[in-house]
Amino acid sequence: MSVWVILPLIASFFNLLLIALVLRSNPRAGLNRILSLFLLVLAVWALAVFSLRMSATLAEALPWQKLALAVGPLGAVLYYHFTLRLTRASLHRTYLLLAYELVILITLLAPSDLIVSGNQMKFYGPAPLPGPFFFAYITIMYALVFLGVRNLVLTIRTSPSHKERNRANYVILGTLCFLGGGITDFLPVLGLRIYPLGIIGNLLFSFFAVVAIVRHQLLDIRFMARKGLAYVVFIAFVVGIYIDIILMISGTRRVPIWTNVVLITLLAVSLQIVLARVQRLVDRVFYRHRYDYIKALEQFSHQTQSIADLDSLCATLVNTIALALEAKNVYLLLPSPPAGDFTVHAASVAMARFSIAADSPFIGWIKRSDQLLTSRDLNILPQFQGLRLSEKAFLKMLSGEIYLPLKGRAGVAGILVLVARPTGRPYSGEDIAMLWAISRQAAVSLENAHLYAQENARLEQAEKLEQMKSDFMVKISHQLKTPLTSLRAAVDILAEEEARNPSPVRLTLVRTMGLGIDSLQRLISRILDLAKIQTATLELHRQPVDLAALVEETAAMMAPALALKKQTLSLELPDALQAVAADGQRLEQVLVNLVENASKFTGREGRITVRVKELEDTGVVVEVEDSGPGIPENEQKRIFEPYYQVKMPGSDIGNGLGLAIVKSLIELHGGRVWVESQVGTGSTFSFLIPSRSDDNDNKEKQ
Numbered sequence: 001m002s003v004w005v006i007l008p009l010i011a012s013f014f015n016l017l018l019i020a021l022v023l024r025s026n027p028r029a030g031l032n033r034i035l036s037l038f039l040l041v042l043a044v045w046a047l048a049v050f051s052l053r054m055s056a057t058l059a060e061a062l063p064w065q066k067l068a069l070a071v072g073p074l075g076a077v078l079y080y081h082f083t084l085r086l087t088r089a090s091l092h093r094t095y096l097l098l099a100y101e102l103v104i105l106i107t108l109l110a111p112s113d114l115i116v117s118g119n120q121m122k123f124y125g126p127a128p129l130p131g132p133f134f135f136a137y138i139t140i141m142y143a144l145v146f147l148g149v150r151n152l153v154l155t156i157r158t159s160p161s162h163k164e165r166n167r168a169n170y171v172i173l174g175t176l177c178f179l180g181g182g183i184t185d186f187l188p189v190l191g192l193r194i195y196p197l198g199i200i201g202n203l204l205f206s207f208f209a210v211v212a213i214v215r216h217q218l219l220d221i222r223f224m225a226r227k228g229l230a231y232v233v234f235i236a237f238v239v240g241i242y243i244d245i246i247l248m249i250s251g252t253r254r255v256p257i258w259t260n261v262v263l264i265t266l267l268a269v270s271l272q273i274v275l276a277r278v279q280r281l282v283d284r285v286f287y288r289h290r291y292d293y294i295k296a297l298e299q300f301s302h303q304t305q306s307i308a309d310l311d312s313l314c315a316t317l318v319n320t321i322a323l324a325l326e327a328k329n330v331y332l333l334l335p336s337p338p339a340g341d342f343t344v345h346a347a348s349v350a351m352a353r354f355s356i357a358a359d360s361p362f363i364g365w366i367k368r369s370d371q372l373l374t375s376r377d378l379n380i381l382p383q384f385q386g387l388r389l390s391e392k393a394f395l396k397m398l399s400g401e402i403y404l405p406l407k408g409r410a411g412v413a414g415i416l417v418l419v420a421r422p423t424g425r426p427y428s429g430e431d432i433a434m435l436w437a438i439s440r441q442a443a444v445s446l447e448n449a450h451l452y453a454q455e456n457a458r459l460e461q462a463e464k465l466e467q468m469k470s471d472f473m474v475k476i477s478h479q480l481k482t483p484l485t486s487l488r489a490a491v492d493i494l495a496e497e498e499a500r501n502p503s504p505v506r507l508t509l510v511r512t513m514g515l516g517i518d519s520l521q522r523l524i525s526r527i528l529d530l531a532k533i534q535t536a537t538l539e540l541h542r543q544p545v546d547l548a549a550l551v552e553e554t555a556a557m558m559a560p561a562l563a564l565k566k567q568t569l570s571l572e573l574p575d576a577l578q579a580v581a582a583d584g585q586r587l588e589q590v591l592v593n594l595v596e597n598a599s600k601f602t603g604r605e606g607r608i609t610v611r612v613k614e615l616e617d618t619g620v621v622v623e624v625e626d627s628g629p630g631i632p633e634n635e636q637k638r639i640f641e642p643y644y645q646v647k648m649p650g651s652d653i654g655n656g657l658g659l660a661i662v663k664s665l666i667e668l669h670g671g672r673v674w675v676e677s678q679v680g681t682g683s684t685f686s687f688l689i690p691s692r693s694d695d696n697d698n699k700e701k702q
């Protein structure tokens with residue numbers, strides 16, 4: 001007996017088995033009873049088909065053929081009834097009754113020749129000869145099935161319950177198998193050379209329908225189909241290549257079995273990459289609407305590394321997750337100082353202004369556990385029964401489905417709360433795996449953004465203090481300026497009086513007063529200069545400047561002061577020098593500052609050299625070298641900071657502002673200043689004025 005003949009018998013037994021299963025799961029439920037009746041019809045139909053295929057002659061087969069045809073419409077009306085119950089569509093009793101009456105009428109007509117007039121022999125066995133009502137019979141049957149499918153589709157589109165929609169999906173899948181099989185049953189009648197596969201279609205339908213009713217936790221059918229499709233395409237690919245190779249080899253000789261095994265294994269392993277590709281393609285088809293967001297989620301870890309701003313990071317996190325996982329709302333809770341209570345910091349839709357205490361059992365669990373928490377856990381786990389009323393109210397308001405701890409290097413950096421989907425579809429294992437995958441990265445990014453925000457706040461504070469200091473200094477300087485000018489005038493008058501009527505004691509006093517006033521006036525002008533530079537209000541008046549000439553003039557001006565300390569000042573100037581566009585007065589100020597420092601820190605009879613060099617295509621460098629005490633290496637960078645002084649003989653005369661002003665003035669010119677120094681040997685301060693230092697250059701370098 002061939003499989004072809006035995007298959008209906010197996011189907012019949014299988015259906016009986018399924019009836020037992022359905023009735024055992026809930027014998028009293030109307031839905032289960034109708035499904036059982038339907039399965040019974042299928043069992044009878046399969047038995048009739050078996051007897052038909054066992055018949056020796058066409059005449060012997062005819063009664064079985066008619067029996068099979070007679071139960072067909074019964075099956076169709078029961079299917080319709082079953083979908084009405086399953087989808088809880090409003091039962092139009094009159095229509096349903098009408099359908100039953102019509103079907104009974106057709107069933108009664110089945111023994112006559114009106115539907116099937118006889119049997120004909122086809123390549124696979126006996127097939128019905130259509131009678132005058134054959135097509136009407138088929139139409140009524142398919143109309144009932146169509147109405148049933150319509151109910152299911154409506155449910156899939158409109159039902160708020162994921163369970164109902166998933167059940168309907170299962171039954172539709174079964175129906176598609178059943179219809180596919182049914183079509184192959186009737187096509188041979190029209191003369192097409194196709195084996196009738198109705199039995200297999202019915203078997204599949206029974207299976208899916210029973211699973212949908214009996215199993216409570218159904219796998220998401222979209223997920224199953226998505227995974228399944230990828231494998232089917234992949235296997236088709238592997239088998240296709242395999243057959244090609246086998247055909248090529250077997251052209252010449254027989255292929256031993258082990259070659260097949262090795263070949264298939266090799267193909268399957270080496271084509272893993274194809275599987276991944278196919279899966280991506282299938283994913284794209286299934287998740288068209290949210291594919292891009294899932295991609296965005298995958299790229300999230302890369303993106304977040306560049307988002308340093310805490311608020312935008314939080315917004316990106318909740319929005320990307322809400323879109324990718326189709327959540328109704330996603331909250332992000334962050335610990336806030338001083339106690340570390342968790343407060344809602346961002347939400348994809350509506351914000352909630354509440355917080356949960358750091359010592360709450362909820363936070364304690366989140367901190368300790370390496371798992372995510374579901375709303376179900378919150379309801380059933382004993383440790384959450386002790387939550388305070390306010391905490392319970394807060395969690396109720398969030399109405400999260402999933403609570404995901406974001407654990408970073410320094411503990412819980414945040415908690416993500418996913419509210420259920422608007423469609424009611426639960427989050428799948430795949431969704432959760434995706435959430436876990438990004439949680440670690442999100443935590444690290446959050447921690448980084450926190451540190452960045454703290455550092456920014458610190459810098460802002462420091463800048464504010466600096467600004468306050470500078471404002472204060474400017475104010476004081478302005479207030480000192482006027483009385484100092486009066487004092488200066490008074491001292492000048494006193495000095496003139498002294499010349500007419502000299503007294504050695506008074507003369508010394510007047511000179512000391514004069515020096516003090518000079519020093520105060522210089523300090524004030526430096527403070528005001530620095531303030532102007534810092535507020536970017538100092539303007540340069542550029543003109544072509546011959547730096548060699550400027551150095552000569554400055555040297556001549558300072559010679560008397562150096563002579564007092566018996567210091568020698570040598571100049572090394574090039575024969576010819578290109579003029580640079582610079583503010584002559586400001587460069588003179590720079591030179592005076594550097595030579596004054598050199599003189600101040602170098603002892604009596606020290607040597608000071610000012611050198612001017614032209615660098616091709618770059619600019620002009622001026623060096624002020626001294627034979628003074630030198631500057632320790634660790635201090636060399638800091639001496640350009642405002643008010644910074646190295647403790648050494650001579651530094652008490654200054655105020656730590658000179659080099660800061662020098663640096664700012666040179667940088668305003670688009671140049672730079674640096675020092676080379678060795679303790680005990682001397683120091684060389686150099687600055688470069690670029691030859692092409694127009695205003696744009698300046699701005700860029702600032």
Ligand code: ADP
Pocket residue numbers: 597598601626628629630631639644645646647648651653654655656657658659660683
């Ligand atoms: P000050 O007015 O105190 O000289 P500056 O800003 O001009 O302020 O210099 C800052 C510090 O750099 C000085 O206190 C001194 O310690 C060091 N310094 C500057 N020029 C020299 C130099 N030529 N030799 C040694 N140390 C120097």
